[in-house]
Amino acid sequence: MSSPSGVKIMVYHWIDRDPGQRLREWGLTPEAFEAQMMALAEGGYQVLPLIDVLQIVRGRRPAPPKSVALTFDDGYLSLMDHALPVLKRLGFPATFFLVSDRVGATNTWDARHGDRPRSLMGWSEAAELAAQGMEIGSHSRTHPVLTGLSEAEMENEIRGSKETIEDRLGRPVRHFSYPHGVDDARCQRLVAEAGYAGACSTLSGGNGPGANPYRLHRSEISYYDTAWSFSFKARTGFGMRSWARSAAGDLLRRLVPTPRGVAS
Ligand SMILES: [Zn+2]
DSSP: OSSSSBBEEEOEEEEEEEOOSTTTTGGGGGHHHHHHHHHHHHHHHHHHHHHHHHHHHTHHHHHHHHEEEEEEEEBTHHHHHHHHHHHHHHHOOOOOEEOOGGGGGGGGGGGOOOOOOOBBBBBBHHHHHOOOOOEEOOOOOOOOOGGGHHHHHHHHHHHHHHHHHHHHHSSOOEEEOGGGGGHHHHHHHHHTTTTOOEEEOOOOOBBBBOOOOOBBBOEEETTTHHHHHHHHHHHHOHEEEEEHHHHHHHHHHHSSSSOOOOOO
């Protein structure tokens, strides 16, 4: 169920002077990212670590009225120059999800789109992030669409990546991010069985008490976001399009009662 209440989790990919062509939507310039972080600070938002979001979802503490969490998928090297200094200056925690078999390599899973490959951080950069108080999570071993894999392959991606990152960094890995934002009940079960405390999808909306900890909702921040649309995402967890779909759905559900025996 999507809800605009609860903590909003933002997801970023690369922050780079060259945001790319075909995949430009997933990149931000350093200036745009800094402006967004300043907007959160000046807007009185509390930026929470993911572990606190899990506490809120599990009903163990209340959600602050204006709160967000920050996540970065894939582990791009450019984040060391363009995200870490801003986060440190503002005292914002964040979670960086690494693709464990691609650490120090490039985003090979995006090669078919034709943009230049982007460098991913190495283990020394990941260790530096952890030493600076940032959290390192897992984004699988090779960034596949998990739902297309056998259960053994899926487990290898989910559990194997956790073990590798923990071995390399000497710290527990508590959170998972589904590659391509795609998951199903099997993925969620294997993530829980591997010992993760929670997992992030890319479904829109907030994360309040009672939300599924293995399907946390996130707002994807895009190159095309404006100051206004970013502030809307921080407040609601939705982009305008997903908000319209959700609002229209709510209105329809109120106007047209669900027939008996049909799940809504
Ligand atoms: Zn990814």
